[in-house]
Amino acid sequence: MESASGRLSAVRKTIAAACAAAGRDPAEVRLLAVSKRHAADRILGLLSLGQQAFGENYVSEALGKQAEMADADIEWHFIGPVQSNKTRDLARAFHWVQSIDREKILRRLSDQRPASLGPLNVCLQVNIDEEAQKSGAAPPELPALAALAASLPGLRLRGLMCIPRAWDDPEKSRQAFARTRHCFELLRAEGHDIDTLSMGMSGDIAPAIAEGSTMVRVGTALFGPRDPS
Ligand SMILES: *Cc1c(COP(=O)(O)O)cnc(C)c1O
Numbered sequence: 001m002e003s004a005s006g007r008l009s010a011v012r013k014t015i016a017a018a019c020a021a022a023g024r025d026p027a028e029v030r031l032l033a034v035s036k037r038h039a040a041d042r043i044l045g046l047l048s049l050g051q052q053a054f055g056e057n058y059v060s061e062a063l064g065k066q067a068e069m070a071d072a073d074i075e076w077h078f079i080g081p082v083q084s085n086k087t088r089d090l091a092r093a094f095h096w097v098q099s100i101d102r103e104k105i106l107r108r109l110s111d112q113r114p115a116s117l118g119p120l121n122v123c124l125q126v127n128i129d130e131e132a133q134k135s136g137a138a139p140p141e142l143p144a145l146a147a148l149a150a151s152l153p154g155l156r157l158r159g160l161m162c163i164p165r166a167w168d169d170p171e172k173s174r175q176a177f178a179r180t181r182h183c184f185e186l187l188r189a190e191g192h193d194i195d196t197l198s199m200g201m202s203g204d205i206a207p208a209i210a211e212g213s214t215m216v217r218v219g220t221a222l223f224g225p226r227d228p229s
Helices: 004-022 040-048 059-068 084-093 103-112 139-151 170-189 205-210
Strands: 030-034 053-056 075-078 096-100 120-126 155-162 196-198 215-218
Touching (some): 040 059, 053 059, 084 103, 096 155, 103 120, 103 139, 155 170, 170 196
Parallel strands (some): 155 196
8 A cells, every 4th residue: 555655745846747738837826635535644644745725624533632642733724515504613624614605604704703713714615617506606607705704804816716617628528727827817907816726636747737726625635545434
């Protein structure tokens, strides 16, 4: 079985190669380790190798693991669907929430963010392939959501996140990333000071970086397959 350090260095090499091919500086692309359904000791293993940002999808699972490693210096990102009855936990226990697609969630997170923690970093999730079952705002909804997020005192708007359809054809993923980047550029042109384009997962790191990703969210390539239960 491959070691955690072997996997981490392979993922870093994939990112570096994609940056080289795109003429980009690898320092522009952050790696978020997606640790859903992996235990706290696996997270601590990667932390000890220098990986500091971790993403979780399920609130109760994440809170349980956080309690097991309360002293660890981890930057926690929430990337799963947000239910309104979970916003209080998210506002207290995470540094970032990347998966916001509606006004109500923005308002609740801002109201519930403890002032002592400073503003919560947020990204708007874009449903870029317009899939009926998937979370995310439609592109035309983004300007109003971004304006609201930027106006709320408990939030700091950082950018956009997308999960394209699981295309077999990498060119289709690349087109979805390009459309997301276009949405990001429109918000910047409206004056938003945003710096984060969260796109790319284990299977599509290279096309995401080619289209301007500044944060790739990688689970399987770092941890191996997830327990399906
Ligand atoms: C699970 C997940 C990932 C990681 O997916 P892998 O294919 O395992 O790299 C990234 N982003 C989101 C939103 C996820 O839910």
